C-alpha cells in the first residue's frame with residue numbers, strides 16, 4: 001500500500017510534465033499517449049475532480065482576453081508651424097489626442113505588452129492604444145517625450161539608422177544617438193525602420209548615397225539588390241542593437257512597401273512583428289507580418305477620430321464578455337476530443353483567469369443546462385461528473401465567471417462515441433492533459 005501511494009503522485013507528475021511539452025505541438029487532441037492510461041487508472045478510483053487538480057499550479061500562462069483590441073498610432077514630427085502636413089502635427093493637437101485617449105478610457109500600452117498579449121503570455125485591457133514615432137526626429141525627443149511623460153504613456157521609436165544625426169540622411173532636425181540612449185535608459189522602446197527609408201521591393205526606384213555623399217537614383221536587381229535589401233532589413237537591426245545594446249524585434253516598413261521576400265528576410269532576421277501604415281484595429285488573430293498603424297497627419301484629423309471610434313464601437317453590444325480559449329483552461333475532455341463514454345467527467349482550470357468573484361462560477365452543458373459543478377477556489381478547478389447519459393454525439397460546455405467586474409467565458413465541444421465492446425470504466429478516458 002505504501003508503494004502504491006508513493007507511485008500515484010509520481011505518475012501524475014510525470015503525466016503532466018509530459019503534457020506541458022506537448023502543449024505547443026498538439027493543438028488538436030491526439031489519441032492518449034502511453035502514459036495517459038496509467039495515470040487514468042490512478043485517478044479513476046479517487047474522488048472525482050480532486051486528484052488531477054494537482055496540475056493546476058503548473059499552468060503558468062495567464063489566460064488572455066482574446067476579445068481585446070488595440071489601435072496603433074504612428075506620428076512623425078511635432079512642429080508649431082505646419083509646413084509638411086503629411087508628416088507633421090502641432091504639439092497642441094498631439095497633446096489633445098493623448099488626452100482624448102485618456103478621457104475615452106483607452107489604455108496606452110507598450111508595444112512589448114501588445115506582443116506578449118499576441119503570444120498569449122500577458123493580458124491587456126479590453127481597449128488599448130500603442131503610440132509609435134517614426135524616422136527619429138529631434139522633436140520627438142524634445143516635444144513629444146515630455147508630453148508622453150506627463151501622461152505616463154509608454155511608446156516606441158522606429159528609427160532608420162542613416163537618418164540619425166551623423167548618418168548620410170541625418171539632417172539638422174535628426175535625433176542623435178545620445179538622445180536615443182537617453183530614451184532607452186528611461187524605458188522607451190526603440191525599433192527598426194530600415195537603414196535608408198526606401199521602397200524595399202526589388203526593381204523599384206531607390207536613391208543610393210556614395211561615400212562622398214553623392215546621391216544617385218537607380219533600380220537594383222539580382223545579387224546587388226539582395227545585398228542592399230539585406231542591409232536595409234537586417235543590417236539596420238544589427239546596428240541599432242549594437243549601438244544601443246538593445247534587442248530589436250519590431251520592423252516598420254517604410255511607406256508600407258514590401259512583399260513576401262522582404263517578409264521572409266525580416267522573419268529570418270528575428271523580427272517578431274512587421275508594421276505598415278494601413279491603419280486597422282489589431283485583434284488577437286491579426287497577422288504579425290502586417291500590423292496596420294494609423295498614421296496621424298495634420299491635414300487628416302479625421303484619421304484619429306475614426307481610429308478611436310473603431311475600437312469604441314466594439315463595446316456597444318451589451319455587457320462586455322471576455323472570451324478565453326478552452327486550451328488555456330486545460331479542459332477535460334479537450335476541445336475537439338472524442339470520448340468513449342456518455343458519462344464523462346468534465347473539468348476546467350480557471351486559475352489563469354485571475355481573481356474570480358465568489359459564487360460567480362457557472363458551468364453549462366448542452367442538453368443539461370446549468371449543472372451543479374464543484375468549484376475549488378484554492379486550485380481554480382471546476383468539475384462536474386455527468387450523471388445522466390449525454391444523448392447527442394457532440395457536447396458543448398460553457399464555463400463562465402466574473403473577474404474584476406467583467407464576465408469571462410470559455411466554451412468548448414467534445415464528441416461522444418460509446419464503444420459497447422469495451423466495458424471500461426468511464427473515467428479511464430479522462431486524463432488527457
Ligand SMILES: [Zn+2]
Nearest residue numbers: 134135254255
Ligand atoms: Zn518612416
